[in-house]
Amino acid sequence: MGRLRGTFKLLFFVGIPLIPLFVFWFFPMLVSLWLSFTNWDYISPSFDYVGIDNYTNTLTSETFYEALKNTIFFSVWTIVPTIIIGLFLALLLKEGLKGLTFFRSILFSPWITPMVAMSIVWSWIFQADVGLINQILGWFHLPQPQWLTDSDTAMWAIIIVTVWKNAGWAMLFYADSLSKIPNDLYEVSDIEGASWLQKIKTIVIPLVSPITLFLVIISAIDAIQAYDQIQVMTQGGPAGSTRTLLYLYYQMAFEQFNMGQATALATIIVLITGVLALSMFYASKKWVHY
Amino acid sequence: MTKIKLQHVSKQYTKESDKVIHDFNLDIDDKEFIVFVGPSGCGKSTTLRMIAGLESITGGELWMDDQLVNHVPSKDRDIAMVFQNYALFPHLTVFDNIAFGLKIRKVKKAIIKEKVEQTAGILGLTPYLKRKPKDLSGGQKQRVALGRAVVRDANIFLMDEPLSNLDAKLRVQMREEIIRLHKTLGTTTIYVTHDQTEAMTMATRIVVLKDGHIQQIGTPTEIYKNPNNMFVASFIGAPAMNFIHAKVVNNQLMTSEGKEIAPLARPIDHQGKVILGIRPESVVLATENDGLAMDVEFVEMMGADLHVHGKLEQSKIIIRLNPDVMVKENDRIYLRFPHEKIHLFDPNNEESLYQSEGMTAWVD
Ligand SMILES: Nc1ncnc2c1ncn2[C@@H]1O[C@H](COP(=O)(O)OP(=O)(O)OP(=O)(O)O)[C@@H](O)[C@H]1O
Ligand SMILES: [Mg+2]
Numbered sequence: 001m002g003r004l005r006g007t008f009k010l011l012f013f014v015g016i017p018l019i020p021l022f023v024f025w026f027f028p029m030l031v032s033l034w035l036s037f038t039n040w041d042y043i044s045p046s047f048d049y050v051g052i053d054n055y056t057n058t059l060t061s062e063t064f065y066e067a068l069k070n071t072i073f074f075s076v077w078t079i080v081p082t083i084i085i086g087l088f089l090a091l092l093l094k095e096g097l098k099g100l101t102f103f104r105s106i107l108f109s110p111w112i113t114p115m116v117a118m119s120i121v122w123s124w125i126f127q128a129d130v131g132l133i134n135q136i137l138g139w140f141h142l143p144q145p146q147w148l149t150d151s152d153t154a155m156w157a158i159i160i161v162t163v164w165k166n167a168g169w170a171m172l173f174y175a176d177s178l179s180k181i182p183n184d185l186y187e188v189s190d191i192e193g194a195s196w197l198q199k200i201k202t203i204v205i206p207l208v209s210p211i212t213l214f215l216v217i218i219s220a221i222d223a224i225q226a227y228d229q230i231q232v233m234t235q236g237g238p239a240g241s242t243r244t245l246l247y248l249y250y251q252m253a254f255e256q257f258n259m260g261q262a263t264a265l266a267t268i269i270v271l272i273t274g275v276l277a278l279s280m281f282y283a284s285k286k287w288v289h290y
Numbered sequence: 291m292t293k294i295k296l297q298h299v300s301k302q303y304t305k306e307s308d309k310v311i312h313d314f315n316l317d318i319d320d321k322e323f324i325v326f327v328g329p330s331g332c333g334k335s336t337t338l339r340m341i342a343g344l345e346s347i348t349g350g351e352l353w354m355d356d357q358l359v360n361h362v363p364s365k366d367r368d369i370a371m372v373f374q375n376y377a378l379f380p381h382l383t384v385f386d387n388i389a390f391g392l393k394i395r396k397v398k399k400a401i402i403k404e405k406v407e408q409t410a411g412i413l414g415l416t417p418y419l420k421r422k423p424k425d426l427s428g429g430q431k432q433r434v435a436l437g438r439a440v441v442r443d444a445n446i447f448l449m450d451e452p453l454s455n456l457d458a459k460l461r462v463q464m465r466e467e468i469i470r471l472h473k474t475l476g477t478t479t480i481y482v483t484h485d486q487t488e489a490m491t492m493a494t495r496i497v498v499l500k501d502g503h504i505q506q507i508g509t510p511t512e513i514y515k516n517p518n519n520m521f522v523a524s525f526i527g528a529p530a531m532n533f534i535h536a537k538v539v540n541n542q543l544m545t546s547e548g549k550e551i552a553p554l555a556r557p558i559d560h561q562g563k564v565i566l567g568i569r570p571e572s573v574v575l576a577t578e579n580d581g582l583a584m585d586v587e588f589v590e591m592m593g594a595d596l597h598v599h600g601k602l603e604q605s606k607i608i609i610r611l612n613p614d615v616m617v618k619e620n621d622r623i624y625l626r627f628p629h630e631k632i633h634l635f636d637p638n639n640e641e642s643l644y645q646s647e648g649m650t651a652w653v654d
Contacts, residue, residue, distance in 0.1 A: 182375065182377065184373045184375060184377035185377055185379060187344050187371075187373070187377070188371070188373070188377050188390070188391075188438075189390075189394065190343075190344065190363075190364050190365070191342065191343075191344070191364045191365060191369060191370070191371055191391075192365060192390065192391040192394040192395060193363070193364070193365025193366075193394060193395065194394045198394060202379070202390075202394075203379070206379075206381040207380070207381065209381075289380060289381035
């Protein structure tokens with residue numbers, strides 16, 4: 001009797017919070033998975049089952065591999081600078097810059113600004129003729145790229161905005177992690193005459209490694225899901241040079257109305273994300289010290 | 291091995307704040323084991339860290355052998371330091387922790403291996419070389435920290451309360467280990483503690499500090515037998531020295547209420563109120579006729595001795611007796627203070643007026 005009531009209680013307290021999870025996450029995912037085996041066009045009420053056609057089409061299409069390449073490029077070049085700049089800023093703050101809280105909030109403010117708003121401002125900054133960046137480059141007589149309208153530079157522009165937004169956020173995590181490193185570890189290395197770089201290598205990097213892992217995984221997921229900045233600044237162009245997997249999904253679903261193909265791509269994205277996160281977690285055993 | 295000389299050293303953390311170390315003068319000889327002892331906040335760590343070069347010296351001079359080292363960076367002072375919280379690198383194995391300093395100093399791999407293994411052998415760490423600090427007990431961690439200092443063959447060891455995180459038994463064990471290490475290596479050592487037992491048992495000389503002022507420098511015996519003032523007298527020795535309100539009238543030492551304690555053979559330059567100091571173990575039992583009355587409040591059986599707490603007139607006192615003596619709560623017992631064990635202090639400035647130990651100035 002008591003046991004039954006216990007089970008009921010458990011179901012009640014665990015079950016109720018799970019309901020939204022089911023309704024808004026699990027259920028749509030199942031529907032999406034189901035749609036990926038159909039040729040639904042988003043509008044007509046009828047559709048046919050097409051088996052794994054959508055998957056084979058996707059996995060054999062050039063656009064998919066182009067987008068995959070773009071996604072990997074974008075991810076690597078946002079994650080690595082975000083981590084390095086974040087750690088560097090945190091180290092600067094730790095050295096006790098004057099006006100600490102002021103700096104911290106300035107650096108953190110991009111993170112709380114909506115990506116859409118930021119992207120709009122940045123697309124002005126990146127304008128080829130009147131944009132701020134090219135103005136500055138002009139003063140120094142440096143080349144002034146076409147940024148958003150040149151397929152060689154458009155992805156870099158998107159990357160710069162994304163790093164700009166995320167670095168302050170990474171800094172906050174690192175600042176907290178750095179403040180937890182006991183001071184006497186630095187003193188031990190002072191007595192031995194370790195240089196600044198040696199201290200970074202032997203103390204800081206290993207001791208913030210759990211935060212680094214966390215940031216890498218979150219930033220990777222964030223990079224795979226990047227949408228706002230691409231939509232506002234380049235819409236995947238020019239010539240598909242900023243079309244990531246997620247943006248490709250959006251175009252398939254809401255520009256070409258090819259829901260079956262799009263949901264198949266979505267499933268592949270989820271799989272890639274999962275495999276990536278898992279493998280990072282696994283690989284981390286070698287370099288993360290808890 | 292190095293001589294260290296501190297001349298008028300002082301420390302002020304910021305321009306606005308008060309000095310925390312005042313006019314610190316100390317000559318440390320080669321191979322000495324110096325212990326800084328004092329209550330929390332008296333400036334022990336600050337002084338040690340100035341010697342280590344981790345804290346700037348704001349006044350005075352610090353010499354090592356014949357070099358003025360005020361502005362010499364830590365790494366060039368040839369010191370090794372052991373920290374209170376071990377300061378081990380959590381991500382490195384015991385081996386790498388011990389090898390840390392050597393690696394930073396770019397010693398050859400083969401030599402590092404040999405030295406680390408030798409040090410681990412001395413400290414009984416050989417079975418743990420591959421472990422991470424989190425898999426070690428407190429005592430083992432402390433030994434690793436010690437190992438990191440030993441392996442460097444430094445000329446000076448600095449230790450800041452290295453044993454304070456250990457339990458009582460381990461502390462005794464590690465204490466012996468450090469003494470043994472000092473005997474074998476002969477490295478000049480400065481050891482900071484707030485534990486008077488560690489100071490007494492380990493030091494060749496003790497420096498007693500209070501509020502950034504040196505109170506006394508001396509061998510454990512000197513400090514114990516001839517404390518300069520009431521602070522030193524009460525800080526060193528457990529249970530602490532008893533202080534009893536007394537007075538000197540015509541070279542006669544009496545209690546405040548006028549009971550005779552002992553005659554003074556040698557006239558002192560002080561009449562009237564004094565503080566009589568006597569260690570708990572120096573008091574002897576007497577009879578009603580020739581003793582001072584003490585009302586027993588409670589008794590602590592310590593095993594090897596008996597601590598009897600009570601009051602003599604208005605002063606609280608503790609005496610240490612043979613455990614076979616039958617004394618219990620609410621008893622009245624009678625005490626005699628052997629004249630050669632008596633200390634007298636000036637009640638105004640707490641300085642010693644008289645030290646009898648080792649002197650023959652007292653006559654019955
Ligand atoms: N970084 C600092 N800035 C300002 N004042 C400090 C600093 N470090 C210590 N002090 C002050 O200097 C005085 C001496 O401190 P210190 O740490 O040397 O004491 P200690 O004798 O080692 O005490 P404990 O036994 O508690 O370790 C204290 O009053 C302390 O508040
Ligand atoms: Mg201290």
